[in-house]
Amino acid sequence: MNTRAGSFLWNLRQFSTLVPTGRTVRPYPSGFCRPKIAYSNWNPRKLLSNFDNKMKSSIRYLFQDTLIFKSGGDGFQTKGISTATVLTFDRLLCPRRLSFNSKHFVSDNGLKKNFHHEPSNEDVLTKRTKPTPINYRKLSQECNSLSDVLDIFSKAPTFPSSNYFSAMWTIAKRMSDDQKRFEKQLMFNHPVFSQLCEQIMREAKIMHYDNLLFSLHAVVKLGVPQNTLLVQTLLRVVQMKALKELDRFSVLNSQHMFAVLAAMNHCSIILLNECSKIVTSNIHGCPFKILISILQSCRDLQYFNMDLFKGIADYVATTFDIWKLKKVLFLLILFENFGFRPVSLMDLFMKKAADEPGFLNVKSLVSILHVYSSLNHFDKCWTHEFLEVMASALTGSLHHISSENLLNAVYSFCLMNHFPLAPINQLLQKDIIHDLLTSGDVERDVHKLHVVAACLKLDDVPCHKDTHLVLPRLPSMPLHPRAKVAEVLSSLLGEGRFSKSVWLPHNYYVDFEIRMDANRSQVLPFSDVDMVTSATDIQRVAVLCVPRSMYCLDSTHPRGFLAMKMRHLKVMGFHVIVVNNWEMEKLEMKDAVTFLKTKIYSPEALSTADINLQSTC
Structure with a gap:
């Protein structure tokens, strides 16, 4: 390590709470x-x-x-x-x-x-x-x-x-x-x-x-x-001194710079980017505790660097056999904090956890379920076996699990469309429900209980179709439908042919609803829908306007809650259209109209020349 740079870092790391600049x-x-x-x-x-x-x-x-x-x-x-x-x-x-x-x-x-x-x-x-x-x-x-x-x-x-x-x-x-x-x-x-x-x-x-x-x-x-x-x-x-020393930083200097800046609570993008490059290019042989420290510092600084995250994930996946599962789990928990989904690493962990369930205790079990349900990660070969192993481990822990952990575990299973009977039956006991509604973070628990109730009603859970939970109503949230999307729909469809801010059963909310014929070739005015004799002649279309946080980091892979909501809307008879807020805001009006037209109308309708589409002016 360069003596001067190392001395600078050593002294800087002694400080715990300084100012973000x-x-x-x-x-x-x-x-x-x-x-x-x-x-x-x-x-x-x-x-x-x-x-x-x-x-x-x-x-x-x-x-x-x-x-x-x-x-x-x-x-x-x-x-x-x-x-x-x-x-x-x-x-x-x-x-x-x-x-x-x-x-x-x-x-x-x-x-x-x-x-x-x-x-x-x-x-x-x-x-x-x-x-x-x-x-x-x-x-x-x-x-x-x-x-x-x-x-x-x-x-x-x-x-x-x-x-x-x-x-x-x-x-x-x-x-x-x-x-x-x-x-x-x-x-x-x-x-x-x-x-x-x-x-x-x-x-x-x-x-x-x-x-x-x-x-x-x-x-x-x-x-x-x-x-x-x-x-x-x-x-x-x-700072501006740290930058002067940057070209002298060794690999160890760069690794420690993350903790230094986190201690100062200062997200210096220039320093972090340069140190990320050095860390990523010298990742092999890096101690696991250093990797954890880097990710913890990135979390504290809200610093997102996909190259750094991928470099760490690929390195751990390549050397997977030398790490204990508990260490890898800690890494996955940190990745979930960023919304980052390391596919290869999660596949390896899923297989290993299914093969060696002995390391599972209540704490690790709840954490694993949270990570996989939040990132909506599935593997074609191992998902079913993995979920069965997780359900078996949870069932074996029911005699000493807390109400909070039980709810968290069942909630995660519901997001992944998996319903182990024994944990669900215990969760639905009156004393457990009463405990959740009277202690802890009641608002958060009520939200999760509503999700569980919706899943038991809408998903393929025949043993619990008649379950009825009496739960407090969720607090109403302010509704702000996307103005640009509303303007585009008005231009494309005309007024009176779509509805804004629609509340559906099970506390589901959609930004816009459109009603079309069964072939999605034409839009029906809401006033004419009641004249249609058969519900099978109507196709309801739900338009969801979503932020980046609803997807995994730097991808279009929906996270757990969005994936479940889309699944449930389809069960309720909707055709679901997802509009990414940040992409729509960048489009010119003409391009935005074209984009939504291709989303709303079926491919067959768009390819048929004699279909009378609405004006796009």
């Missing part, structure tokens, strides 16, 4: 211009050791309208401060007031050059008396409060200012919650706190990255809000 950072307050600072080859650790303590000026406080906040965690609030008296730094750090003289010259690129400079008595005196950088451990031992640290800073500020923040956080960790809350309030009200904040922002770009990272950690832990300019500035400098 995808948000727009607030602009600098009016009247404040951030100085452009350029440096030649000198030691940054010694740059700020010499301060001109004699010169003081009153400047506009950096955090005007920005550092007025209230902490959600500790309940303290700062006061708005408009100005603060601060010490003036070396002119190299404050180029706003640079002046020309015979000894100094500022070139076009902002670098300061010396000409014919001879040390004066004042220079020698300054060099002898410059303050020594203070050690934050020593400082935290000598001080008993956060205000004590700020008092020391006010007497002789030294570089780097990260030591003061680190010392204050070290002291705060020793305090009780009440004392910590009180001390933080005093810290924010301290007259030099604003000066310390401004100084650390000035030092950020030249500060050693270890000190920079510790500063960022301490600032956030001390309660400075994450949307302030202070935190955002420190975080940006820590």
Whole structure:
């Protein structure tokens, strides 16, 4: 591992909760211009050791309208401060007031050059008396409060200012919650706190990255809000540094970067994409715990990279025999969180689970059923045997399974159109139903019970056709039919020839309903439907407008609930048309009309020239 990149990552990984920086950072307050600072080859650790303590000026406080906040965690609030008296730094750090003289010259690129400079008595005196950088451990031992640290800073500020923040956080960790809350309030009200904040922002770009990272950690832990300019500035400098080190990252660096960014709660697409390429191209031999850590970090960051997911899934499928089934199951659970369906890996797991059911306990059983039902995964050769093994294992666990786990397992079986009698009979017991309706997440359980009841009525379950569950009504959801689809249907069919926002039995909802003749060659106005003597002369058409989340990731494979809904609508006599919202929004009106026409009318009707189709204008 590259030593410098590895050190950077090691320090960055120590932090647990920092700010996502995808948000727009607030602009600098009016009247404040951030100085452009350029440096030649000198030691940054010694740059700020010499301060001109004699010169003081009153400047506009950096955090005007920005550092007025209230902490959600500790309940303290700062006061708005408009100005603060601060010490003036070396002119190299404050180029706003640079002046020309015979000894100094500022070139076009902002670098300061010396000409014919001879040390004066004042220079020698300054060099002898410059303050020594203070050690934050020593400082935290000598001080008993956060205000004590700020008092020391006010007497002789030294570089780097990260030591003061680190010392204050070290002291705060020793305090009780009440004392910590009180001390933080005093810290924010301290007259030099604003000066310390401004100084650390000035030092950020030249500060050693270890000190920079510790500063960022301490600032956030001390309660400075994450949307302030202070935190955002420190975080940006820590990033835009990570990017500079990216070309030096080893494979191990890239693997750990996911956990680093997750700890910061920052989804840097550039860093993640580059690290994903390195991880994927070097996947063989990667420890399983690293694979799990990468996927957990992607989940926390809501980062979806199909090449990365496929690379991990294909690697585990290729080396399937060396992994324990419980480890592979953990991987599949993470994949399900993304909606990603690794077909080959799930086929292998299905076969192995059917052959070796001994590893199944209630927890793993419920998890397996959830993954396979959610991703709607079936294998032609192994699905029936797999479901039978799962049902047998569930039946053997009925004497000690909880009501919640029993409902989850039966719900998953119902999504997959499989109905083991013993688990269903136990679920329908009055005491189990009462338990589910009075404890836990009642709204979620009621929804699942409604699904189970619909499956027992509509699917091929002859033993339970007469089952009647008395369940609370589901809360009504706001209905927002897709405006563009409605416009297209109006253009294609005309008004009065389709219905919007239709509720059906078993709590099913369709965006639009169309009624056609049995051959789907012409659309029937709703007013004429009642005149048709036989129901067999009518074909009901359900138009479902669905988002991406209803499909498996980066595919058109419907997930479990959508697949079940389509199955049930067909049982209820509907021809089902699925319209993908994101695709429809991209189409021009003419193309959208053509697309829906081919979906609505039967192929035979479209190919017959003498069929009088509606105008598409």
